[in-house]
Amino acid sequence: MANKLSLITKGFIKDNPTFVLVLGMCPTLATTTSAMNGLEMGLATMFVLILSNIVISLIAPVVPDKVHIPVYIVVIATFVTVLQLLMQAYVPTVYETLGLFIPLIVVNCIVLGRAEAFANKNSCLDSALDGIGIGLGFTLSLTVIGIVREVLGSGSVFGWKFIAGDGILAFVMAPGAFMVLGYLMVLFNKYLKKQ
Amino acid sequence: MVICLTAVCLVCASVLAAVYAVTYEPIKASAQKAEKAAISEVLPAGCTVSEAKSCECDGLTYDYYEALEGEAVKAYAVKSATNGFGGKLQLMVGVLEDGTVWATKVLSQNETPGLGAKCASDEAFCAQWSYEKRQESGKKLEVLAVSKDGGDVDAITASTITSRAYTLAVSNAVNVVKSLCGEKVDSWSGASVKSE
Numbered sequence: 001m002a003n004k005l006s007l008i009t010k011g012f013i014k015d016n017p018t019f020v021l022v023l024g025m026c027p028t029l030a031t032t033t034s035a036m037n038g039l040e041m042g043l044a045t046m047f048v049l050i051l052s053n054i055v056i057s058l059i060a061p062v063v064p065d066k067v068h069i070p071v072y073i074v075v076i077a078t079f080v081t082v083l084q085l086l087m088q089a090y091v092p093t094v095y096e097t098l099g100l101f102i103p104l105i106v107v108n109c110i111v112l113g114r115a116e117a118f119a120n121k122n123s124c125l126d127s128a129l130d131g132i133g134i135g136l137g138f139t140l141s142l143t144v145i146g147i148v149r150e151v152l153g154s155g156s157v158f159g160w161k162f163i164a165g166d167g168i169l170a171f172v173m174a175p176g177a178f179m180v181l182g183y184l185m186v187l188f189n190k191y192l193k194k195q
Numbered sequence: 196m197v198i199c200l201t202a203v204c205l206v207c208a209s210v211l212a213a214v215y216a217v218t219y220e221p222i223k224a225s226a227q228k229a230e231k232a233a234i235s236e237v238l239p240a241g242c243t244v245s246e247a248k249s250c251e252c253d254g255l256t257y258d259y260y261e262a263l264e265g266e267a268v269k270a271y272a273v274k275s276a277t278n279g280f281g282g283k284l285q286l287m288v289g290v291l292e293d294g295t296v297w298a299t300k301v302l303s304q305n306e307t308p309g310l311g312a313k314c315a316s317d318e319a320f321c322a323q324w325s326y327e328k329r330q331e332s333g334k335k336l337e338v339l340a341v342s343k344d345g346g347d348v349d350a351i352t353a354s355t356i357t358s359r360a361y362t363l364a365v366s367n368a369v370n371v372v373k374s375l376c377g378e379k380v381d382s383w384s385g386a387s388v389k390s391e
Binding site: 059074078153 | 210
């Protein structure tokens, strides 16, 4: 049981996809302009990650080694497109803000990375838990980056404004994304070393 | 190997086809709802909105809607797009028959977050496009160009390109309405702010 639980918790700290594995940097930098955007992007990725992990762990034994990458990509792309259509239909406002970055989940290294490194060697249940763990870790990282950038850049948290007027504009734009990510990574690794 | 790949692709394709079929109607409905909301937002209250029509003006095709009060056309909602700083900037512009800008609404934009993207939310910038708010503040909107270019539009700070694109889209829409009304009464002189 403790083993199963650690599958979920390892995504938060030990195997944190953003700060430790440093995977999926493109959506991390681009969509974290606000806390809400980061959270939504994290949840969208988690949805794809869990489902693709489950399906890939089920089909892995019968897929010939030579074509395993194309097969995984087709599976992942299918889930991403399903997600895209569902979001467009039922949460059009979220779809509008994340727009371009939804289809890009297909090439997010986290999803294919977990399929290659974990799902094809482990059971269906373990893979699902791994998807939840890594997905939550990713969501948490994006939300934290989003909160920092929103506080500094727009003076608000989750859209709730506590400073009138503008913040430090640079933090809403790309340079701020790199700075925040860099500093958070430093803090994160310092904390890890102490442990 | 080939069989496996084909089978996976077939299964995935059928899953996608099923989801597409299920979501087709809701997607269409939500897009239409968004557009309807935008139209009624930029037109005077109490008008009935016509079906979509399209016309040509300065070599470009525009979609527009008529706002009818009884039988008479009172205003138009014109869908107008220009190139902003980060790609296409699409607006819905409500224009009265005499060419007065009634209200505008951003349909889609891809401007810089925190700068140009404020064209959809910046209070001072948005207020000057609304006829009612202009009446309150006494601001004039006669020359459709940003103040840097000698017009009446106050640009968003540090986003002149976006502001120019926005203004151009509005001015194009006004020209469309002028040419529409001109066709009807055959007396339009052609005097309007020329857009570059």
